[in-house]
Amino acid sequence: MKDEKYIVYMDTGGTFSDAVLIMPDGNFVTGKASTTPNNLVECFFNCIADAASKIGKSLKEVLSKTDLVGFGTTAGTNTVITRTNAPKLGLITTKGVEDTTIVMRGMGAWAGRPQTSELMHAAGLDKVEPLIPRKLIRGVTGRVDSAGKIAIPLYEEEVRSVVREFVAEKVEGIAVCLLSSYFNNVHEQRVKEIIEEIAPGMPTSLSSEVSKLVREYPRCNSAIINLYIGPPVRKLFSQVKQKLAEYGYMKELLVLQGSGGLSRSTLILPVATLNSGPVGGLIGVNWLKNLYGIKNGIGSDVGGTSFDISIVPEEGPRYVEEPLVSNFVISNPMLEITCIGAGGGTIAYLDKITGLLRVGPESAGADPGPVCYGKGGTQPTVTDADLVMGRLDPEYFLGGQMKVSVEKARAAIKEKIADPLNMSVEEAALGICKIIDTRMKSMLEAKLKERGWTPHRFTLFCFGGGGATHCAGYSEGLGFENVIVTPFSAVFSAFGASTADVLHRYEASVYLIMPSIPFDESQGKFTPTSLDEVPSSIVKKFNEAFERLEATGYQEMAEEGFERKDVVANYEMSCRYGGQLYEVTCACPVSRLNTLDDFKTLLKGYETEYERLYTKQSLYPQGGLEIVTLTLKLSASTAAKPVLKKSEYKGEDPSAALKGKRQVYFEGGFVEAKVYAMGKLENGNIVQGPAIIEQFDTTLVIPQGYRVVVDEYRNMNLREK
Numbered sequence: 001m002k003d004e005k006y007i008v009y010m011d012t013g014g015t016f017s018d019a020v021l022i023m024p025d026g027n028f029v030t031g032k033a034s035t036t037p038n039n040l041v042e043c044f045f046n047c048i049a050d051a052a053s054k055i056g057k058s059l060k061e062v063l064s065k066t067d068l069v070g071f072g073t074t075a076g077t078n079t080v081i082t083r084t085n086a087p088k089l090g091l092i093t094t095k096g097v098e099d100t101t102i103v104m105r106g107m108g109a110w111a112g113r114p115q116t117s118e119l120m121h122a123a124g125l126d127k128v129e130p131l132i133p134r135k136l137i138r139g140v141t142g143r144v145d146s147a148g149k150i151a152i153p154l155y156e157e158e159v160r161s162v163v164r165e166f167v168a169e170k171v172e173g174i175a176v177c178l179l180s181s182y183f184n185n186v187h188e189q190r191v192k193e194i195i196e197e198i199a200p201g202m203p204t205s206l207s208s209e210v211s212k213l214v215r216e217y218p219r220c221n222s223a224i225i226n227l228y229i230g231p232p233v234r235k236l237f238s239q240v241k242q243k244l245a246e247y248g249y250m251k252e253l254l255v256l257q258g259s260g261g262l263s264r265s266t267l268i269l270p271v272a273t274l275n276s277g278p279v280g281g282l283i284g285v286n287w288l289k290n291l292y293g294i295k296n297g298i299g300s301d302v303g304g305t306s307f308d309i310s311i312v313p314e315e316g317p318r319y320v321e322e323p324l325v326s327n328f329v330i331s332n333p334m335l336e337i338t339c340i341g342a343g344g345g346t347i348a349y350l351d352k353i354t355g356l357l358r359v360g361p362e363s364a365g366a367d368p369g370p371v372c373y374g375k376g377g378t379q380p381t382v383t384d385a386d387l388v389m390g391r392l393d394p395e396y397f398l399g400g401q402m403k404v405s406v407e408k409a410r411a412a413i414k415e416k417i418a419d420p421l422n423m424s425v426e427e428a429a430l431g432i433c434k435i436i437d438t439r440m441k442s443m444l445e446a447k448l449k450e451r452g453w454t455p456h457r458f459t460l461f462c463f464g465g466g467g468a469t470h471c472a473g474y475s476e477g478l479g480f481e482n483v484i485v486t487p488f489s490a491v492f493s494a495f496g497a498s499t500a501d502v503l504h505r506y507e508a509s510v511y512l513i514m515p516s517i518p519f520d521e522s523q524g525k526f527t528p529t530s531l532d533e534v535p536s537s538i539v540k541k542f543n544e545a546f547e548r549l550e551a552t553g554y555q556e557m558a559e560e561g562f563e564r565k566d567v568v569a570n571y572e573m574s575c576r577y578g579g580q581l582y583e584v585t586c587a588c589p590v591s592r593l594n595t596l597d598d599f600k601t602l603l604k605g606y607e608t609e610y611e612r613l614y615t616k617q618s619l620y621p622q623g624g625l626e627i628v629t630l631t632l633k634l635s636a637s638t639a640a641k642p643v644l645k646k647s648e649y650k651g652e653d654p655s656a657a658l659k660g661k662r663q664v665y666f667e668g669g670f671v672e673a674k675v676y677a678m679g680k681l682e683n684g685n686i687v688q689g690p691a692i693i694e695q696f697d698t699t700l701v702i703p704q705g706y707r708v709v710v711d712e713y714r715n716m717n718l719r720e721k
Contacts, residue, residue: 006062007640008051009070010044011494013255014464015345016365017043017490020498021051021062023708026643029054030491030497032398032697035366040075041239045072045247047699064248068518068638070499072256074277075236076229076270080131080326087173089227090166091132092159092191093220094179095139100217101130101139101224128327130303131224136169137501138162140191148183148510159191168426169426173203173227181208182509202226208270211331214509216324218331225330227273233273234372237265254502254638256280258334260317261503261635264560271332274325277493278337281591282310282317284496285461291644291684291713296458296481300444300474301493302466306364307440309447310335311458321574321585333505338447342439344383345370348413348432350420357417359427359435368601372409372642373402382436384409384430389665391701393675399696426665434444437473445478455480462718465494468693468700471718483718485708487678490697498642502560503635506549512538513578515626531596537592542627546571546591549632562636575606578623584610588630646712650682654710657681659694666690666703673702677715685710 007022009215012035019031031051036043045059052062063069068552078430093100104127122578136359140162142154174195181188185208192204205227207219207237239251243632254262260283278301285299289312299310311318319333341361359382364370368377372394386392387409397404410425448455456479462471468485475483488495514534531539550569557567571591574583586609590598604623611619658679664673673689679694686709687693693716702708705721 004065006066006640006669007068007070007498008048008062009072009280009494009498010048011072011280011301011491012040012043012074013277013493014074014363015343015369016308016490017047018494019046019047019051019114020491020494020642021055022642023055024642026641027645028488028495028642029489030494030697032491033473034402035125037078037366040073040236041243044071044240045243050327054100056357059245063244066249066251067640068251068254069244069249070254070262070497070500070638071237071240071265072277072280072493073236073273074275076225076233076273077275077277077325078170079232080225080274080328083131084129087228087231088169089132089136089224090162090169090171090174091220091224092162092174092176092178092227093137093139094139094143095158096138096483097179097216100133100177101132101220102134104128105217108568118180128599131228131328132175136166136171139167142178142187142330144178144180144187146180146183148180148336150186151182154187156190157224158192159194160198162387163195167199167202171202173205173207173224173230175205175207177207177216179216181206182212184212187207203230205230210269212508213321213331214511215331218329221328222271222331224705225274225325225328226269229273230270233270241265248403255501256497257503258323258332259319259503259505261475261498261505262333262500262638263502263504267556267559269332271330274330275334275337278308278310278339279335280493280496280500281308281463282312282335282337283500284463284492285310286312286317287496287499288461288486289459292459292711294459294482295653296453296609297461298448298458298480299461299463300440300467300471302462302464302470303343303438304345304369304465305341305343305365306339307443308464309338313451313453315538319585321583326388330536333507336442338438340443342436342443343383343464344381344386346382346436347379348381348385348417348435349379349418355420355422357431357435359432360439363425370404370409371412372404372406374405374408378412380409380412380432382432382466384412385432386466388413388425388429388661389433391469391665391671392699393662393694396694396696401696407662410538420556426670429668430665430667433470433473437470437476439475441467441476443480444474457481459484461486461492463489465482465490465698467492468698470701472701472706472720475718483720485700485716485718487695487714495586495642501635501637502557503633504552504553504556504560504563506634507629508545508549508692510545510627512541512627514538531593531599534593534651534719541628542603543592543594545630546632549630550591553632553634554633555634557634560636567634567636570633570635573602573606573627574629574631575625575627577620578626580620581625583628585629585631631660642714647683647714649684651684651714652686654685654687655679657685662692664690664692664701681710681714681716682715683710685714 033046049059093683143152207223253265256276289297298433301308345363346360368375370381460480571588589605673690693700
């Protein structure tokens with residue numbers, strides 16, 4: 001065992017933190033611990049220690065023999081949402097556009113709001129409070145035009161005056177966002193030099209370094225948020241690395257990015273960590289989808305505070321070019337995940353005006369948590385309702401490590417819900433669960449319909465601590481092709497991160513306007529006859545843009561420890577027809593324009609994707625083509641991945657896994673349900689509802705008329721009545 005090496009991945013959630021510990025042969029164990037919001041380092045090591053205990057080893061024994069540690073965290077996102085210990089920042093921008101982050105866009109008052117009746121009164125909604133107040137925003141003279149040429153030189157004395165004002169205001173950092181800096185950042189770089197001259201060591205954030213994409217509002221937000229969350233995020237990584245070293249792990253800490261890949265903590269931009277926790281689940285869905293040979297998958301993550309949906313169609317996960325973070329539009333593309341406030345800690349209450357039962361979106365979080373935790377919570381939650389109905393075993397919560405009180409849960413539901421509505425405690429608890437299940441089901445259906453898809457084309461993967469408990473409720477009647485729950489569903493985001501590659505994404509807004517190209521009306525498409533029809537300047541800019549991205553990318557991948565031969569490159573472009581406002585992102589089939597065939601291939605790549613999205617009749621080649629953004633994604637595989645091994649068929653009888661029976665409340669009253677040990681179920685076993693399948697960190701609820709079929713990977717397939 002001298003050469004024994006481990007791989008560790010960890011994910012911090014709103015209520016619980018999870019770890020996956022991978023052994024040299026690809027087998028893995030999981031760990032779980034309560035999230036400690038005020039000290040994320042503590043829960044980081046608590047859940048790894050829990051995983052280590054499963055193989056009879058101490059934390060030091062594991063970490064001293066670990067090859068790689070990966071980390072997914074929502075620390076940055078939570079900092080923006082809660083604005084805890086908010087730093088005092090200043091913003092330098094181009095004179096005349098100082099109000100950009102104040103005015104926002106037309107959707108500034110409702111971006112990120114739930115699509116409920118409040119949007120009918122959008123005029124009465126307040127805009128989100130800016131992270132930098134107007135009094136700390138200054139404009140300076142100097143202008144780079146839309147072609148990247150210097151139209152007005154930078155007035156350096158104005159910059160010096162502004163920096164001195166900020167120093168007098170005792171700002172803790174300065175963000176810089178000048179117009180067209182994505183094309184030419186010479187002015188932003190000079191501003192940075194002046195800041196260093198006047199205030200050495202002052203933290204700065206340049207929009208051109210954080211994002212090289214067009215549109216100054218989201219680019220400015222990215223620069224601000226990168227600076228805003230930078231100190232707490234870097235402090236967290238530093239503290240984790242320091243303590244890892246104390247346990248004998250001396251290598252790099254890898255961090256999961258919102259764009260879907262791993263990167264060293266010393267290289268990653270703080271803004272790139274936004275949404276990194278939930279992204280692990282999406283990556284895991286993609287990995288399982290490929291393992292099973294499934295065309296279309298959709299992930300549903302029921303955590304303590306949120307319900308996250310991740311759609312992975314046949315063509316792969318989709319990126320959001322301008323994602324929302326706490327109602328701010330930013331310019332750092334992320335994998336698309338839809339999140340609503342619905343989870344185990346979601347609070348149930350009676351509407352003050354109507355007296356009707358409501359559930360969410362507010363959450364009790366990890367502290368104080370649900371009433372049953374006994375940490376001071378007074379508002380009943382979904383977890384309290386599950387406990388009252390017998391769906392969760394109070395003696396087996398977290399395998400018996402965490403004591404929960406059914407009595408406290410009953411008392412809270414009775415006082416706050418049942419008595420005012422003149423119903424039994426169990427009826428109230430069932431009502432809470434039905435409401436939360438309906439909200440989650442509606443969101444699943446809406447996200448698929450939004451893309452023109454139907455559930456029967458998709459396999460639903462259910463995970464998160466509450467995913468198995470509620471999957472029958474929120475998938476009922478939708479007609480999914482299959483519903484799969486894994487034995488490690490409670491730590492699925494950490495598992496997903498363990499399947500991720502090291503990945504870096506590089507983008508450049510080039511804004512290349514294709515000239516008038518011969519158009520064949522009979523064929524309805526461009527018919528270029530020579531590359532000479534494309535101005536040499538366009539060809540040069542296209543080729544040089546990818547050359548620059550490749551130079552930067554391969555250098556950073558070398559710093560990650562990968563040789564060029566081990567790196568996989570993928571090229572993308574965002575294009576639109578002339579006169580359109582928004583782009584279509586598609587694979588860029590060529591990275592250089594050297595021949596006429598290269599150009600034709602590029603045009604066909606865009607038209608194929610446009611036709612897939614909007615039908616052939618919507619093609620508008622007469623408008624000409626504008627290439628707005630070019631993207632390069634470089635990835636390389638990490639040292640080891642988890643392995644799901646196929647097991648032998650053991651027959652339909654699950655009696656070897658039977659633990660006992662207990663009374664569980666379903667619609668109609670209490671029924672006697674068989675209880676099975678999840679870890680003892682074998683390939684081929686069929687469990688008929690009503691039944692409970694449980695293990696230390698999750699519980700699968702099977703209502704009457706449903707059944708579960710265990711497959712060759714010992715995953716559970718839920719079949720509807």
